[in-house]
Amino acid sequence: MATPTMEDVAERAGVSRALVSLVMRSSPKVSAGRREAVLRAAEELGYSPHAAARSLASRNSRILGVLVSDLHNPFFAEIIDGIDVATHAEGFELVINTGGRSPSRERAAVTNLLSFRPAGILLLGPAVPASVIADAAAKLPVVLVARGSRLASVDTVQDHGKVGSALAVDRLVELGHSRIAHFDGGKAAQSAARRTGYRTAMRRHGLEPDVFPSEYTEVAGEKAAAELLARGDPLPTAVLAANDVNAIGAISTFGRAGLRVPEDISVVGYDNTSLAAFRHIGLTTVHQPRAEMGRLATEALLQRVRGERATPVRHLLRPALVERTTTGATS
Template structure:
């Protein structure tokens, strides 16, 4: 059975079909009284707008496509909170896709999102090749979060990862640490920027002889594997700058399994300040990047493109901050 139509709502409300269409598109051209009458009729009939029809009529679905690189990383969930809030404020909906941190999967996810004819795309931490990003941006306005590109038709929103890593090293050095290791994010987005910030800070603080980078990735499993590699070495460092919070949780778990206390034996600092970091039994010192603000800013940047308010590329760079909790302390004697 087919559901109620615009014509059915118009007949129930005693107005024209075109007026019902204006109400469903939230047009300001409709008086408040008629708007209430149409919405009441729609509720009584159980009418829901036909998204496919809207897509055919307007060329896009009034939605924003959002591709999340890693669905398991809470950082992205918190960015999406900001995206959804900003989209809702502007009468838009979002469609989610995920890429599983694999370029081929991300490419397919972007292609699927484009099939919905979104008004624009937001790509969160993509690892897909730049050519695929530029191809998508040639079809719809596209904004990257936690990824940099030079293309003039692609906008970006990032935090200053080099400064964030430097804040982590400086905090540990101020506590008295010298043997500070960085567990990096491998091929993950912004990993090289954070690694560079760590290396520059270690050199600036005359700690070059202690500089050491352990390969890893932005996952708890990667963190656990990096911790096992450190445990297998001759001596443990006194402090670890982890790739992100998720990675740091894996490191702490593996150290605890081996009887290594955090922070009494080894201090650990993360990056992102996700909700994981604030859990009482974790208490992770970390670098905060404003996830929800980044999501909102990315959405507003995309809407500027849609409204024709800007043609030049936007390059937003937000400043991170140190958040001190209980996972860092003075080095072991």
């Protein structure tokens, strides 16, 4: 059977093709009776308009594009929860793509999103060069989440990474720790701010920073922990990890080596994702309000889409430390 068309729906419902188009675009100009007849006919025929096709046929797209740096990191999934709620409340739909933390793949993903002719795009923790962001912002509204920008055409939503790392170091020092290592996030977004916050706080306490190059992944956390152990004594008594999944990887390696957390070594993550709160993990971590970040990013994007604002918005959210069972006082 051929794929049903808008004309088929119009014939079944006994209305014009133009009226079917209005119904499919959720226009308020259609009476309840006619809307019900069109939707019933569409259901009977199995007709489902493609969101992208609707956008290409309309000057006013109802699609928002989202680039996710890493699908394996629950931090981004929880931001998308906030984006999803805010988006659908305003009658928009999402098209999501991922770049796998690779600048080249992310560049291609942005190009792919632009092909859908979205009203605007949200880039979550992007690793692409600033030039790619600038090029996209010249075409449509762009909001960055978990990454800063100086472009006046781009809005940003992020936490204060320097403050977050400092909160973790300060608390560990209160608990008696003086040898505190940091597994950083490499070249990823926010890594530099967290690393700077860690180093500044350590020196403020008269302590020597100890940074291990790492990444925002569980495997990288396992590797950094193995490198720390291979270095030998004296081992740090605490680790501030790049993020929660990095911390979980580190804890796994420490456990295999016979170290107890937190009795032998304390571990702090960053993001406060849902993983951190699992009872068998109980990860002490730096909290970022992920759903709120998604909501704020969507609101900023739609303000640009509607022409309500031309000046940039810079949401810089203050993090907080959430203490659970992976940190304790030194013996």
